[in-house]
Amino acid sequence: MKKRVLWTVTAIFLVSLVLGISVPATAQQTINLRLSSFVPPKHFMNAAILEPWAKAIETRTNGKLKIRIYAGAALGKPQDQYDITVRGAADIAWGVGAYNPGRFPLTSVMELPFMYPSAEVGCRMLQRIYDGGHLNAEYKDVKLLALGMPPGLDVHSKNKLIKSIDDLTGMKVRVNSALMGNLMKSWGKAPVAMPATEIYLALDRGVIDVIFLDSLTLMGMRLSEVTKFHTILGMSNTNFWFAMNKNTWNKLPKDVQQVVEELSGEHLSVDIHGKAADKALAGVLKKLASVGHTVYRLSPQELEMWKKASKPAYDEWVKAMEKKGLPGKKVLDEALRLRKELAGGQ
Numbered sequence: 001m002k003k004r005v006l007w008t009v010t011a012i013f014l015v016s017l018v019l020g021i022s023v024p025a026t027a028q029q030t031i032n033l034r035l036s037s038f039v040p041p042k043h044f045m046n047a048a049i050l051e052p053w054a055k056a057i058e059t060r061t062n063g064k065l066k067i068r069i070y071a072g073a074a075l076g077k078p079q080d081q082y083d084i085t086v087r088g089a090a091d092i093a094w095g096v097g098a099y100n101p102g103r104f105p106l107t108s109v110m111e112l113p114f115m116y117p118s119a120e121v122g123c124r125m126l127q128r129i130y131d132g133g134h135l136n137a138e139y140k141d142v143k144l145l146a147l148g149m150p151p152g153l154d155v156h157s158k159n160k161l162i163k164s165i166d167d168l169t170g171m172k173v174r175v176n177s178a179l180m181g182n183l184m185k186s187w188g189k190a191p192v193a194m195p196a197t198e199i200y201l202a203l204d205r206g207v208i209d210v211i212f213l214d215s216l217t218l219m220g221m222r223l224s225e226v227t228k229f230h231t232i233l234g235m236s237n238t239n240f241w242f243a244m245n246k247n248t249w250n251k252l253p254k255d256v257q258q259v260v261e262e263l264s265g266e267h268l269s270v271d272i273h274g275k276a277a278d279k280a281l282a283g284v285l286k287k288l289a290s291v292g293h294t295v296y297r298l299s300p301q302e303l304e305m306w307k308k309a310s311k312p313a314y315d316e317w318v319k320a321m322e323k324k325g326l327p328g329k330k331v332l333d334e335a336l337r338l339r340k341e342l343a344g345g346q
Contacts, residue, residue: 030063030064030065030066031064031065031066031252031256032066032067032068033065033066033067033068033091033092033248034067034068034070034075034090034091034092035050035054035067035068035069035070035090035091035092035093035094036070036074036075036076036081036084036085036089036090036092036093036094037050037069037070037071037072037093037094038071038072038073038076038077038078038081038095038197039071039072039220039221040071040072040220040221041071041072042220043071043220043221044216044217044219044220044277044280045094045220046069046071048276048280049268049272049273049276050069050094051069052272053263053268053272054066054067054068054069056263057259057260057263060259060262060263061255061256061259064253064255064256065252065256065259065260067091067092070090073197075089075090075093076089076090076093077195078095078096078099078195078196078197079099079100079195081093081094081095081096081099082095082100082103082142082241082243085142085243085244085245086141086142086245086246087245088245088247088248090245091244091245091248092145092242092243092244092245092248093242093243094240094241094242094243095240095241095243096176096196096238096239096240097111097177097238097239097240097241098111098176098177098178098179098238098239099195101177101178102178103138104135104138104139104239104241105138105320105321105324105326106134106135106138106321106326106327106328106331107126107135107138107147107239108177108179108238108239108317109129109317109328109331109332109335110122110125110126110129110149110236110237110239110335111177111179111180111236111237111238111239112179112236112313112314112317112332112335113183113235113236113306113307113310113311113313114152114234114235114236114306114307114310115236115335115339116149116152116236116339116343117152117234117343118151118152118274118278118343119148119149119150119151119273119274119275119277119278119281120270120274120275120277120278121274121339121342121343122148122149122150122152122236122237122274123147123148123149123266123269123270123273123274124266124269124270124274124338124342125149125335125338125339125342126147126148126149126239126269127146127147127148127265127266127269127270128266128338129331129334129335129338130144130147131265131266132334134327134330134331134334135147135331139241139243141246142243142244142245142246143243143244143245143246143248143249144241144242144243145242145243145244145260145264145265145268146241146242146264146265146266146268146269147239147240147241147242147269148239148240148241148242148268148269148270148273148274149236149237149239149240149274150214150216150217150237150240150277151214151215151216151234151237151277151278151281152214152233152234152235152236152237153176153180153212153213153214153233153234153235153236153237154212154213154214154215154218154230154231154232154233154234154235155210155211155212155230155231155233156210156211156212156213156215156218156223156227156229156230156231157171157209157210157211157227157228157229158203158209158226158227158228158229159209159228159229160209160210160229161229161231161294161296162210162229162231163231163296163298163302164302164305164306165187165189165305165306165309168184168187168189168210169188169189171189171190171209171210172190172192172207172208172209172210173189173190173191173192173208173209173210173211173212174191174192174193174194174199174202174208174210174211174212174213175191175192175193175212176196176212176213176237176238177238178193179313179317180212181193182313182316183310183313186312186313187309192207192208194208196213196217196221197221199211199213199221199223200221200222200223200225200226203223203226203227204226211223211227212233212235214237214281215230215232215281215284215285215288216277216280216281216284218230218284219284219287219288224288224291224293227293228293228294229293229294229296230285230288230293230294230295230296231296231298232285232295232296232297232298233298233303233306235306235310242264242268244260314332317332318332
């Protein structure tokens with residue numbers, strides 16, 4: 001009798017596998033999720049952010065939830081990260097907002113020049129804008145885990161130190177977002193759009209001359225090998241998001257969901273990423289200088305000239321949002337309020 005019951009249970013299990021029928025997980029079974037990351041395995045985002053976050057979740061759930069990171073765009077190209085999360089080709093992913101132009105319009109408020117003084121402040125600002133309900137519609141197709149900001153954009157060149165906007169004249173400049181591209185055009189310069197994964201060869205072959213990129217990503221993608229001059233600008237950056245497939249989220253046990261919630265949001269954005277990014281950035285700048293690169297910090301007067309030339313972008317952004325029927329002014333006012341609250345006069 002016992003053998004007959006055992007064979008019956010085994011047969012049901014095997015049939016369920018063949019037909020794709022889900023078998024309810026027991027309390028002891030491990031849930032394995034795939035996390036897509038388009039940057040190389042040793043990149044700061046993987047080594048310093050995603051791996052510790054995944055490990056913390058595994059520890060807090062007593063091994064019930066394990067997250068495996070698929071780095072180097074193994075599950076999808078940089079611009080496909082959001083779609084593969086929606087479809088479930090990845091259970092979890094992170095992506096850069098600017099890689100999908102027009103998809104997250106109100107979120108792009110944080111891309112406005114000199115919007116935040118550090119990654120920590122920028123992450124806290126953006127996460128609180130989302131938590132305040134201003135951006136819900138832009139991430140309705142996923143379970144949003146967190147939003148964040150990298151350190152601001154610096155200026156990097158292979159052959160020439162850039163101190164002013166005029167120094168960009170005649171140079172092909174890679175930009176990382178539509179907003180930056182429009183700003184560059186307003187300055188009468190030549191913006192070139194391309195994914196970060198193509199920058200190395202483009203610089204090496206002279207397809208582009210200058211890049212606006214945070215110095216942390218510069219080092220993580222080995223772009224210090226094809227640049228030598230670095231101007232510290234901190235000009236804001238494009239946001240990134242962490243998200244989970246909705247069906248994946250809904251299938252997680254409630255106690256696991258609670259752990260993920262507690263370790264995401266402002267904790268993931270600020271405590272894990274923002275603070276670590278600012279600390280790592282300082283180390284990168286020291287390393288660049290130590291190997292003979294030119295690391296130039298603008299004087300207050302030089303920096304003010306960049307800020308003054310960038311101010312029209314704020315009004316243009318509000319006009320563009322309101323033309324789409326979106327509450328641009330309301331979101332900008334909230335961002336500026338949070339900046340004042342979190343960063344004082346910076």
